[in-house]
Amino acid sequence: MIALSFNDIIAVAIAILTILALFVSWLVSRSKVRSEMRAIEAVSAVEAFQHEAAEKGKRLLFGLGDGLTPQAASVNALAGLGIWRETSARAVFNDQPAQAITGEGSLALLSQMVLRGVYQDAVAVELFKTEQAQLGGLSAAAGAAGLLPEVNQPSNAAVILIGNHSPIASLAANLAGRKNLPLAAISDTLTAQSAFLISAPLSTQGEDYYAAQTAFKLQSKAGLQLRALDILRALTVLALLIGAVLKLTGVIP
Amino acid sequence: MSADILLGLVGLILTLMVFSYIFGDNLFFRVALTILAAVSAGYTAAVLITKVIIPLLIHPLGATRGAALLWMVFPLLLAVLVGLMIFPRLSKLGKIPLSFLVGVFAALTIFGVVRGTLTPQLLAVINRFSPELLQNAGLPDWARIVWAVMVLLGVIAVLLAYQHYTHKRKADEAHASLLDGVGSIGQIFVGITLGATFVMIFSTALVALISRVVWIKDFLAGLL
Amino acid sequence: MKRIIPLFVATLTSFFVLAGLIWPVSLGGYLNIVLDWAIIVGAMALLVAIAHLFLAQWRKIARGNRSSFYSLVFVIVFLLSLGGGLVMGVDDPEYRLWISSIQKPLEVSLLGLAAVVMAGAGVQFYRTRGWSPLTVAFGVSALVFLVIDLGFLQVLNSPPVNAIIKTLQMLPLIGARGLLIGMSFGALIVALKALTGEGVGND
Incomplete structure (x- = not known):
């Protein structure tokens, strides 16, 4: 016993x-209990960004951060993949498909896997390119270094930082501001949340991170969570x- | 020119390239970022090959015989399946090894969160109400009592600040406004925490900035 | 069927790792073997992701894109860093010195630059975020802790001031505890959902 x-x-x-x-x-x-979800500005903005991107013929840029590393044994990073899947699915036949940059290898491959599934569901697997979901750099600073040149691309309509980010990612928020790009920062770490609160126009705090998946109201599973x-x-x-x-x-x- | 001076010059140039961003995004800043991403990727790849793949996967394959070799087949198979993801057409083969990886991390998270975070955090709030802690020489220690109550109510307020759903019934309006009130108090505690965290990261970043400026000054003084 | 295999692998692995963590005496040895496998798979995944990154830059050079100059810089620096590590060995002091002489100034400078950016953003904080209990508490807290961090008040060596500082320093722990509890429940649910194979594609 x-x-x-x-x-x-x-x-x-x-x-x-x-x-x-x-x-x-x-x-x-x-x-049939009727209930109302509390509005979270940074999360609602994601859908607006999506429409804007489609209208302008531009792309949405995702910074998925890092995660799934032995140092941060957390699957929190997976929470960002749901919104990545939904956004990619809506942008499959757009002029510019969505782009994701990650700061860690397994997450990069998972985001590719998710994207491949999206294209397969849309019966357009030949359009799938690994470049659409790729590694930016390793370590907090290198991850930001990989993300910043992508923020700089003229084809961006908006930037969404979601996942495990370091405060250095506030540079991405600053660059997006200089380029007049709308940005939403949704992070699960306290340090990034405080850095984004001051440097990003829209950000979440605390467990609102997990509400990100409800950005597209179709996702009842996220509501369940x-x-x-x-x-x-x-x-x-x-x-x-x-x-x-x-x-x-x-x-x- | 000695290697120290050469490396110092490299450091100086790279530092100035990064700080050139203060005047706006430019070619030098972007080159510096590219160099950082490339060096970290190249160095990590070299470390992974020489410190993980060769000693943990390749060497044991050559050195193991008999039944023990069977233990090596599984990681080899998983590694090969991940390796095949380099070809986009074969990327779906990576689903099994990635599922394995997600499974491992999910378990580590569940155990870590439940045993290492939630239980100690909840007990830390409750344990403040230990009668021995709230007394001083047989008399109530009011400072500790107030603090214990404040911690309890503060934590509850923070938790309620993130309530996601509210019922739509009219009878619940009073309940909803009470929740809003408590939520606002929770937001104040969150703001205090994030403010203190911000000062911590800002101080770290400021120390980094000052250390680079001091290093540049010392390096230039050494050159002259 | 396509969904069942990843689901089976994720669930089985999770239950085994959990069992190993709960009963370390009887299963700890096997758990270490499985964790070693995870390290190998994780390393391989990282190598593949790096390879994709390299190939993407290579293709940009081949296409002669507007940004192909940066890709050329990337390819050259990457090959030098990787080649140096493989030929000289990653423990070679000279190789490490070169790598750190490039990485350290860049990483520290980026962090320093973040300080400049955050200070600049701080000036416009209330203009962009507006006034709310969260932003007011954030601003006051940042200001108070900045003053405390400077250490001028501690120099006064006054017991009442020191007591106030000590109490103030404990205040952030309340919010941190609440946030940590909430975030932990969120992480727990994400992990439980991951056991159902979610996050590993949907085809």
Whole structure:
């Protein structure tokens, strides 16, 4: 029999509750309960950028950041791939397809894989080019160095920075500003969020990062994720209040 | 000209090329960026080949015999499938090794987040309410009590600031405005955190800037 | 069928790695083998991504694009860095000195440039972002922590001032804790979704 510590029990409870929250949010999404999503300016802007790009015959540039590295063992970077897929799908037959630059190898190949799937779904796999989703540079500074020349291209309609970025990426926001390019920065790191708050015209803070996938309202799966987050939020608030009382009364050692 | 001076001159030129951006985007800045991207890619490729692929994949293949060799077949197969992604037509073959990689990172994330982040963070808030911590020589320690309550309410306010969905029913309007109020307090705490984080990164960047300026001054003084 | 195989691979791998992390004594040895495989696959993926980057630059040169000059610089510098590492060895002190003499000034200067850019953006902060609880708290906090970071107040060596500074320095931890908890739940859900094969293409 394995003896679980108090921390282990909490960890197991969190994992089970998260799975339950996903299930409940799925049930809620099937019911007729009417609810309204909080508007997030940086996220809503993505769809507007998409329309603008199509109208102008220009492209959307994505900086997908890095991720999937042993140093930052996080799959947060995958959250950006959903919006990349949706945008690419809408731009398959545009004059200029969307372009993604990543700061890490596996993410670069994953973004290519996603793009290939998009072209295959559109029965236009012959139009797929690996250059449309490629590595920019490795390390925070080199990643920015790879991204900046792409921001500089005259074919851009707008820039979307989404994923794990470093504060050096604020240079991309500055360059986009100098070129009068609209830019939305959606990052999962605190350092990048604070740098973008000051340097980017539109950016997200905190867990609004995960709302990015709802940029295109068709993505009900993304809504499911946010509902699950809301359920977990309510449970966490309750757990904190009850936990504090139990601790104060000595029930929890 | 000694190698030190040559390397110093290279550093000086590259530094000035980067700082030329202050006057606007230009050819020198773009060349500097290209050099950085190329050097980092070339150096990383050399490190990966000599420190990962050869010692972890190629050498064991030659040195292993018998059943142990079977353990090497799987990573070799995965590596070959990823390698074939170099040809766009064969890129779909990479789906299996990339799924493997995503699986590994998903598991590391789940374990890391649950065991290493969420549990300690939640307990850190709750543990502030330990009766021993809130007393000083048998009397209530009001400073600690106020701080514990502030941390609890602050964390709750930050969490509620990111509530994504609200119900549309009219009866919920009061509830929604209460949520907005708490959310605004949460936004204040978020602003304080991001402000402090900004100062931290700005100070780091400022130190980097000053170190380059000082280095240029010292290098030029050394030349003269 | 095409979706099932990646799903199966991702899920099986995840469960195995999780089991290895939960029961390190019985499965730790196997877990290390799987993590070594992940390092090999990750390294190979990075090499392929670098190869794509090189080929893209090469094609730009072949097409004679407007930006082919930069591509030429890239190809030359890349080949020199890679060739140097393979011929001299990446541990060779001379090779490392050359690489760091190029990389370090560029990386540090870019970070320094970010300071200039952020300072410039700071001046226009309220014009671009407007006034809200978030922006006001951000601005006040940045100003207060900038003053504290300068260290002038600490020189006064006044106990009340030091107590205030200590309390102020703890305030960001509240927001950080809340943000970290929220972000962690988000990451957890993304990871659980990744187990279903999401993010590995949709064909």
